[in-house]
Amino acid sequence: MLPKARTYEELIDAFRWEIPEHYNIGIDVCDKWADRDPDRTALIQVDEQGRSDAISFGKLRGLSNRLAQVLHDAGINKGDRVGILLGQCTETAYAHIGIHKLGAVSLPLFTLFGPDALDYRLADSGARALITDRAGAEKIAHLKDRLPDLKRVFVVDGPSDHGEDLGARLQDKTDQFDPVVTRAEDPAVLIYTSGTTGQPKGALHAHRVLLGHLPGVEMSHDLFPQPDDIIWTPADWAWIGGLLDVLMPALHHGVPVVTCRFRKFTGRAAMDLIRHHNIRNAFLPPTALKLIRSELGDHPEEPVQMRTVACGGETLGRELLDWGRRAFGVTINEFYGQTECNMIVSSCAALMPPRPGIMGRPVPGHRVSIVDDAGTELPPGQQGLIAVHRPDPVMFLGYWNNPDATAVKFAGDWMLTGDTGVRDDQGWIRFVGRDDDVITSGGYRIGPGEIEDCLLGHPQIAMAAVIGKPDSMRTEIVKAYIVLKQTEQGDDALKAEIQAWVKERLAAHEYPREIEFVESLPMTTTGKIIRRALRERAKSGG
Secondary structure (H helix, E strand, O other): OOOOOOOHHHHHHHOOOOOOOEOOHHHHHHHHHHHHOOOOEEEEEEOOOOOEEEEEHHHHHHHHHHHHHHHHHOOOOOOOEEEEEOOOOHHHHHHHHHHHHOOOEEEEEOOOEOHHHHHHHHHHHOOOEEEEOHHHHHHHHOOHHHOOOOOEEEEOOOOEOOEEEHHHHHHOOOOOOOOOOOEOOOEEEEEEEOOOOOOOEEEEEEOHHHHHHHHHHHHHOOOOOOOOOOEEOOOOOOOHHHHHHHHHHHHHHOOOEEEEOOOOOOHHHHHHHHHHOOOOEEEOOHHHHHHHHHHHOOOOOOOOOOOEEEEEOOOOOHHHHHHHHHHHOOOOEEEEEEOOEEEEEEOOOOOOOOOOOOOEEEOOOOOEEEEOOOOOEOOOOOOEEEEEEOOOOOEOOEEOOOHHHHHHOEEOOEEEEEEEEEEOOOOOEEEEEEOOOOEEEOOEEEOHHHHHHHHHOOOOEEEEEEEEEEEOOOEEEEEEEEEEOOOOOOOHHHHHHHHHHHHHHOEHHHOOOEEEEOOOOOEOOOOOEOHHHHHHHHHOOO
16 A cells, blocks of 8 residues: 655655545455465464465455355344454454455454453444354353353354354355445444453444555555565454454455464564564564563574564664564564554654654554644644544544543544653654553553452452553563452462452453552542552552
């Protein structure tokens, strides 16, 4: 989508959005290429032993068409939500594509979610069907009585007592399916994002969201695609970073995507994967970069030569940028965005040298600025809220069934990211900090409200507050301050019990790595927890 240019200024001057009235993600990322070159490689699936299997666009079209028929026969219609509880695999890719071709809305779900997290998202979205594996179906089996809208569960890895064998259903169908006609503004994907209070909110995106992502993806990968590009990310496809920063944009461009599920991510395994499968492009979240560096050291003995590495979620300093050049042979490009409006700021080493500590400049097509609480633009050099002007193709349609929360997200026509920053007179934006309480840990954005709700369900907890504590490896870790009921006394055994409680009910990445038992919590006069005070306490060692 980006025009050819030698400088950032040329890129901005030449760029124009081309958003058609009718557009469907599934047709774009699959059928377009299957018509032109059905044998072209879409996915390279790598198993735990390192063996790979190439999946063509022709095969992807056949599988997604068969799935669309299965869902149609199950009563799924345009606009219905269909959950996908799977990791990085071919089934996840053709599930999204088939759902989009049917005009339904895909609902990505993280495989490490516990029953409470799944229950909330499936119930709130009103999902009518779920595509998962046997492990996922077993989780859902215990929730079915609380999910009246969920009529069908399809299992991708064989027969299950808790769902229908999807493979058998697919065999009964043909490779032919006429996709439903969708507009670019029609809903396509619903991704739940964590907020500062209460339960997560569902960010509803239209089909145009993929087109909106393209300039940012292309810029962060030095004018992607280039000949022989092959891309990979360790980020799960249940998150916007894996799904819409890597998988879908690459398929749009006909670039092969390596899919690999490590039992446990390690730096050496990641470098071996890159080396053995000639991966030239990668999105590596900050935690992945730090893990690789911690294992390989400051001067890797066996560096790899890549074309691009993109990183988002944390500003990179000079030291990490220099290490990236030694490890990958490239300058790491930073980008910035959030689930509601992603890939809106980026650096691009092919066009401009990076500025350590500054995340980048607005991606062509996106009007990004610094504003005050009322939505008034601030002059260069003045700190304020990072904001994006609407309309914008990558911006969400709104929060699912939550117009009040949607309204609060905007000040006039400016969508407030909730982050603070400073812009200079050339448009470079420096990230200062979050204006809310969302915790960034290991590349995940974690809302304290959901964890606090879970903690309060424990029989020995009277009150709980959750904050992010700075951490050199994960950016932040989840820390919980807990007031126990009067008869209880906290010890290490109770801490372990509480940690397991959260792991089992929410997700492994959301459990509090640190727990501190306290007699009381700092509160406002209206009874709200003052998390700012707890963050200061954590920074000072308490």
